[in-house]
Amino acid sequence: MAGWADTVIQGVLLGGLYALFAMGLSLIFGVMRLVNIAHGDLIVLAAYLALVVVDATGLGPISALAVCVPLMFLFGYALQRGLLNFTLGGDILPPLLVTFGLSIIIQNGLLELFSADPRALRLGGLETQSFRLGAGIVVGQFPLLVLGVAIALTVGIELLFAYTPLGRAFRATSDDPEAVRLMGVNDRHLYALAMGIALTIVSVAAVFYGVRTTFGPSDGPDRLLFAFESVIIGGLGSFWGTLAGGIVLGIAQAVGFRLDPGWGVLTGHLAFLAVLLFKPSGLFPRTR
Amino acid sequence: MLSTHHLTAFYGDFQALFGIDLEISAGEVMAIIGANGAGKSTLLKAVTGLVPARREAVRFEGQPIGGRGAYEILALGIAMVPEGRRLFPSLSVEENLMLGGYCKRPGAWNLQRVYQLFPMLREKRLAPSTSLSGGQQQMASIARALMSNPKLLICDEMSLGLAPIVIKDIYDALPSIAAEGITLIIVEQDVGLAMRVSNRLYCLQEGRVSLSGKSQELTREQVSQAYFGI
Amino acid sequence: MSVTVERSTRASRIGAVAGTASLVVLGSLPWWGDSSWMRAIVEFACLLALAQMWNLLAGYGGVVSIGQQAFLGLGGYALFVLADHAHINPFVCVPLAGLIAAAAAFPTAWIVFRLRGGYFAVGTWAVAEVYRLLIANASFLGGGSGKSLAAVRGFSKAVRESTTYWLALAVAVAAVLVVYLLLRSRHGLALTSIRDSERAAASQGIDIGATKLWVYIASAAGCGLAGALYFLNTVRISPDAAFNVGWTANIIFIVVIGGIGTIEGPIVGTLLFFLLRGALADYGATYLIVLGAVAVAVMVKFPRGLWGFVQERFDLRFFPVQRRIRLEAAEATESPGAANLRP
Numbered sequence A: 001m002a003g004w005a006d007t008v009i010q011g012v013l014l015g016g017l018y019a020l021f022a023m024g025l026s027l028i029f030g031v032m033r034l035v036n037i038a039h040g041d042l043i044v045l046a047a048y049l050a051l052v053v054v055d056a057t058g059l060g061p062i063s064a065l066a067v068c069v070p071l072m073f074l075f076g077y078a079l080q081r082g083l084l085n086f087t088l089g090g091d092i093l094p095p096l097l098v099t100f101g102l103s104i105i106i107q108n109g110l111l112e113l114f115s116a117d118p119r120a121l122r123l124g125g126l127e128t129q130s131f132r133l134g135a136g137i138v139v140g141q142f143p144l145l146v147l148g149v150a151i152a153l154t155v156g157i158e159l160l161f162a163y164t165p166l167g168r169a170f171r172a173t174s175d176d177p178e179a180v181r182l183m184g185v186n187d188r189h190l191y192a193l194a195m196g197i198a199l200t201i202v203s204v205a206a207v208f209y210g211v212r213t214t215f216g217p218s219d220g221p222d223r224l225l226f227a228f229e230s231v232i233i234g235g236l237g238s239f240w241g242t243l244a245g246g247i248v249l250g251i252a253q254a255v256g257f258r259l260d261p262g263w264g265v266l267t268g269h270l271a272f273l274a275v276l277l278f279k280p281s282g283l284f285p286r287t288r
Numbered sequence B: 001m002l003s004t005h006h007l008t009a010f011y012g013d014f015q016a017l018f019g020i021d022l023e024i025s026a027g028e029v030m031a032i033i034g035a036n037g038a039g040k041s042t043l044l045k046a047v048t049g050l051v052p053a054r055r056e057a058v059r060f061e062g063q064p065i066g067g068r069g070a071y072e073i074l075a076l077g078i079a080m081v082p083e084g085r086r087l088f089p090s091l092s093v094e095e096n097l098m099l100g101g102y103c104k105r106p107g108a109w110n111l112q113r114v115y116q117l118f119p120m121l122r123e124k125r126l127a128p129s130t131s132l133s134g135g136q137q138q139m140a141s142i143a144r145a146l147m148s149n150p151k152l153l154i155c156d157e158m159s160l161g162l163a164p165i166v167i168k169d170i171y172d173a174l175p176s177i178a179a180e181g182i183t184l185i186i187v188e189q190d191v192g193l194a195m196r197v198s199n200r201l202y203c204l205q206e207g208r209v210s211l212s213g214k215s216q217e218l219t220r221e222q223v224s225q226a227y228f229g230i
Numbered sequence C: 001m002s003v004t005v006e007r008s009t010r011a012s013r014i015g016a017v018a019g020t021a022s023l024v025v026l027g028s029l030p031w032w033g034d035s036s037w038m039r040a041i042v043e044f045a046c047l048l049a050l051a052q053m054w055n056l057l058a059g060y061g062g063v064v065s066i067g068q069q070a071f072l073g074l075g076g077y078a079l080f081v082l083a084d085h086a087h088i089n090p091f092v093c094v095p096l097a098g099l100i101a102a103a104a105a106f107p108t109a110w111i112v113f114r115l116r117g118g119y120f121a122v123g124t125w126a127v128a129e130v131y132r133l134l135i136a137n138a139s140f141l142g143g144g145s146g147k148s149l150a151a152v153r154g155f156s157k158a159v160r161e162s163t164t165y166w167l168a169l170a171v172a173v174a175a176v177l178v179v180y181l182l183l184r185s186r187h188g189l190a191l192t193s194i195r196d197s198e199r200a201a202a203s204q205g206i207d208i209g210a211t212k213l214w215v216y217i218a219s220a221a222g223c224g225l226a227g228a229l230y231f232l233n234t235v236r237i238s239p240d241a242a243f244n245v246g247w248t249a250n251i252i253f254i255v256v257i258g259g260i261g262t263i264e265g266p267i268v269g270t271l272l273f274f275l276l277r278g279a280l281a282d283y284g285a286t287y288l289i290v291l292g293a294v295a296v297a298v299m300v301k302f303p304r305g306l307w308g309f310v311q312e313r314f315d316l317r318f319f320p321v322q323r324r325i326r327l328e329a330a331e332a333t334e335s336p337g338a339a340n341l342r343p
Helices: A002-032 A039-057 A060-084 A092-114 A141-163 A165-175 A177-181 A187-212 A217-234 A239-259 A261-278 B040-048 B070-076 B093-099 B111-117 B119-125 B136-145 B164-181 B191-197 B220-228 C010-026 C034-060 C070-087 C090-112 C117-136 C148-152 C157-184 C185-196 C198-203 C207-232 C246-258 C262-279 C285-301 C305-314
Strands: A131-132 A138-140 B001-011 B016-026 B027-036 B058-060 B079-080 B152-156 B181-189 B201-203 B208-214 C001-006 C322-329 C338-343
Touching: A002 A060, A002 A138, A002 A141, A002 A165, A002 A217, A039 A060, A039 A092, A039 A187, A039 A217, A060 A187, A060 B152, A092 A217, A092 B119, A092 C117, A092 C246, A092 C285, A131 A141, A131 A187, A131 A239, A131 B070, A138 A141, A141 A165, A141 A239, A165 A177, A165 A187, A165 B093, A217 A239, A217 A261, A217 C117, A239 A261, A261 C117, B001 B040, B016 B040, B016 B208, B016 B220, B027 B040, B027 B220, B040 B070, B040 B079, B040 B152, B040 B181, B070 B079, B079 B136, B093 B111, B093 B136, B111 B119, B111 B164, B119 B136, B119 B181, B136 B152, B136 B164, B136 C070, B136 C338, B164 B181, B164 B191, B181 B208, B181 C090, B191 B220, B201 B220, B208 B220, C010 C157, C034 C185, C034 C246, C034 C262, C070 C090, C070 C117, C070 C148, C070 C207, C090 C117, C090 C157, C090 C207, C148 C322, C157 C207, C185 C198, C185 C322, C198 C207, C198 C262, C246 C262, C246 C285, C246 C305, C262 C285, C262 C305
Parallel strands: B027 B181, B027 B201, B079 B152, B152 B181
Antiparallel strands: A131 A138, B001 B016, B001 B058, B201 B208, C001 C322, C322 C338
């Protein structure tokens, strides 16, 4: 029995990381109806950026965020304003194809720059520390930190959207991008801000990802799929839903992994398909 | 205050406006009338920056503003109450109003004053904007536009889909807005109403100005000829 | 005034003659050409067929899938299962594989069509991943390392190569012709009207859901066919090769740069792809970066691709899908010419 409880707990903790992967994707889709196919590759890119910063400054990965977060924000702002803004505006093909092209460019660019060797970020200790709860259940401190950050970020984004002028502008833009311009909102700037914020979340997720597992240039697509599945399972329109979706996915994968190590990822996919079949709007959609 | 010079506008290859010249002075109430498809909404979109225009084709307070972005034009002091109200469904009534003030232009209009003008909105402030009736939505849309403290307020087809008594309530609020020194442009389908509330009238027909003049001096006959292009 | 409806253009008539001539030349290749040429042309044929299928789905049907590799892989594995386990002639298995892929498309569509737009696209990818993982976990299919096609060992190299080659030419021609004929028919008209405006199309009585479904099925069948053909050519299959999203990446490059929403576009794109690949072969991953960058640039600046640009500039159509109305004035003295009105 303790075995299954432990599996579920590990799944919840894994889900925290998946929620972090998914939050940026959810934000971008919520504001601009853009599905960024390069999202997973941007996570990997951010992990390599953290690696470069760590190697260059000797900072720990988490302290390196002080450099990575602003850099990724600027990159996201520039990417949106310089390229992606031109793909928005009705037709679904251009944003999909451009972000798909970006995905290819990033993957192969990273391959050229860093080779295919797996890399990792080292925390120097925290990743092996754990709490012992009763009944033989062990909870790693680092995964708990990740989950905590995921929850805190979810709260932060919900507050941003609910109570700030920027958040109101974000919500209004997803309703009616033309009318929002009549309110004096510079939509090109707004979209770029949204992408900037999304990439700051991505950079946080990337550091946690790089500490938790080794990573390589071609790991982007799987991250995208996990992020995407978390969003769909949780339900569109709600950041709490995305958090819940990540956790459900984490649990599904943990259960599958326990049944057979080759089945971990597949069980996650099947859970996603099951939600799509039986509750297509997701488990916790925000009705508007 | 606002003038257009040979304003043309296109949707792709389709030309909607063929050289509109109009002028409104501060403090006036101008009405623009015309049949569906005459180009009224396109004219408003060109003025408010939703549709591209030549730089010199639109002048506001002496400055050319044609082709500028809609958010810049709002910052200059031109606000629009759009056709169909277009409140944001994801936002509550008050949030819609607050978004109207996103731009933070200085002036007397704030939530307090707007609730004074339309007390019903205060009661419904936390409700989702979709729960309001058509007339209430129209009031909310006007209030939202006022929140940006405009110098020029444009109202596009406010009477659409509303009952006469509701229309009366809405138009009754206009004098207090005009009294604050806000210049008004009213686009209306209801010709009689347009003539009653305005000092000056322009009639559009197939993308051109077919008639202009002081509302008091125009006859129904002149107007209906210009409206229908007979 | 007389009115005639024209289907063909001068370019199309010339193109038909030129195309038939080149096909005859190509068809004779096994007697005078190299093995490596034949293998390259088979690969070309596969990519061309895949590109036409993706273009049909996305460029005409407005359905953007990045998971068509699912059907490519299923077609490939269907070939191996039918040939090695059911002992059917492997060349006959190729069209059968197409049918199996089409059958798999029904439950797939049932699931993925619950999503829309960008989420639909990623959903198709997720489903392709599911197929990949299911097959990778099936040891009788060779598991993660794949398997070889035993059934072809009964044929001599020459017979295998030339039969595969002719099959490939047939598949390539079929893919182009089927798409062309489909688009000339009233179904094609329905498809382009949906692409242009769904609501208007629905108001004309077109069943949007059914039309999109059938296009999805047809596209899947084509991909399955191409997949079976490809792996018949390589004689070896593995889940990573069969269900690699790189297939979609290449196909998207081909269609977008060649010209989405045209039939000539994928042909031009495939040619360009092979040229670029040859030219950049020594540069490793940089080649893919260039491909990606070109695709992005084209999408932003020339959304209609190379052929779309040519078509607009020069009004050149080798595969005329539209109908032209010709008006001829009755009095030759007053207005001698004919007016061409293009719908």
